[in-house]
Amino acid sequence: MSEENNGMNKEEACQGSCGSCTENCASRKTNKEDFLVPANPFSKIKRVIGVVSGKGGVGKSFITSYMAVNMQKKGYQTAILDADITGPSIPRSFGISEKCKGTELGLFPSFSKNGTKVMSLNLLLDEEEIPVVWRGPVIANTVKQFWSEVIWDKVDYMFVDMPPGTGDVPLTVFQSLPLDGIIIVTSPQELVSMIVGKAVNMAKAMGIPILGIVENYSYISCGSCGEKIRVFGESHVDEVAKKYGLKVLAQIPIDTQIAKAIDKGMVEDLEGDWLNEAVAFVEQVCPIEETEERKFKIAVTTDQEKNVYGHFGGCEKFTIYEVKNGKIDNSTTIENKGKGHSAVVECIKEAQADVVICGGIGEAAMNELLQANIGVIPGQSGNVEEVVKAFLTGSLMTSQTATCSHSDSDKEEGCGCGCNCGCH
DSSP states (O other): OOOOSTTSOHHHHOOSOGGGOOOOOGGGOOOGGGGOOOOOTTEEEEEEEEEEOSSSSSOHHHHHHHHHHHHHHTTOOEEEEEOOTTSOOHHHHHTOOSOOOEETTEEOOEEOTTOOEEEOGGGTSSSTTSOOOOOHHHHHHHHHHHHHSBOOEEEEEEEEEOOSSSSHHHHHHHHHSOOSEEEEEEOSSTTHHHHHHHHHHHHHHHTOOEEEEEEOSOOEEOTTTOOEEOTTOSOOHHHHHHHHTOOEEEEOOOOHHHHHHHHTTOGGGOOOOTTHHHHHHHHHHSOOOOOSSOEEEEEEEBOTTSBBOSBGGGOOEEEEEEEETTEEEEEEEEEOOSSSHHHHHHHHHHTTOSEEEOSBOOHHHHHHHHHTTOEEEOSOOSBHHHHHHHHHHTOOOOOOOOOOOOOGGGOOSSSTTSSSSOOO
16 A cells, blocks of 8 residues: 555555555454355364475375374374375375265265275376366365365364465465464475474464474484484474474384385374374364263164165164264164155154264265265165274274166156165
8 A cells, every 4th residue: 555645544545455565554454264265064173284394205295194094093083185286195195096976065085994084186086197287276276175065074183285385275275274273294404494484484474373393204213223313414303393482293214114004005004103292282282172971873774684774765774873972872773664765864864863874875865864964974784783883983984975876767756866766
């Protein structure tokens, strides 16, 4: 804002072009919440943690993956939003190859074998080797869509894997997502202070809390004597942390078992304790607030042998499990009052279930359940109680795919897929 007209004060002379103006007047002050993008209405995400780096090649995606893995092992429901659009590597770390599906209500994330939810551009591309040759605004908008158009359902901790640097995408994440804090990942090179400084200053400028710093590739342990060999020179992480008032969350060695696990898509099989302190600290500063007594109900399609019934719309009975503080409190069996997905959905509503576990289910049934704020875990089989226990421990392999093998000409009102066969 300039004062070319001496007869005007600063506010009167303002032309609304804040981009080239250096004045700190009231007209340029905005609330950070004005930029936040609302999550999908079927998402309930409690905590969002960004994982950032000032430069590439420091193992940021591994830190993101392994933080989520360790949180999942502790009983939390975790998710990863892969915001590194031009270099997405999260799906490969988990060995996820199944493409994401969706309905008119939104996209469903893919699931790792232990239940971590993942959304990445590679899960939407026909081939993961296809390059993403997009301009910054398009990439940034894709990140916002991953937040607002994906049906994440219930998530305790979401980790956002951000691209390196301080460009469009990190800025979009800082402005558009309700970050509870960020973890800065770095390596021991001499330039670390300057690189970390850029990330720190950007976070401070945006009002984002910095939870701490993780130094990757810190050393190699000698297999014979255990001596720590500093391949990249002596670590500077402590002095950098002191300079910027950060907490050192971890110093992770160069370890071949990490590289092998990532290459094989088996990050969940790693047993290292490298990030235990980081996980404990995040739990402490970003706790999941629980009510004194957590109760919810799970409805499971059930056949005569007490296995998960395979076809939602044709299900004759459900087992209703009442869960209290993460454990089965009691169970009852209810009979379905009619046939076809609408009747089955009404039965579920009357039972006041919060989650449905089933085998096959069609889009129409899934949409009705989601619109009633009832979670859906399809694609299951096996003993009903064992499946529920696996769900409660986070080890249930889930697939959010609405399945129907019928052509459009077959579809009439009936089961969950819209056809009249009664199969779903």
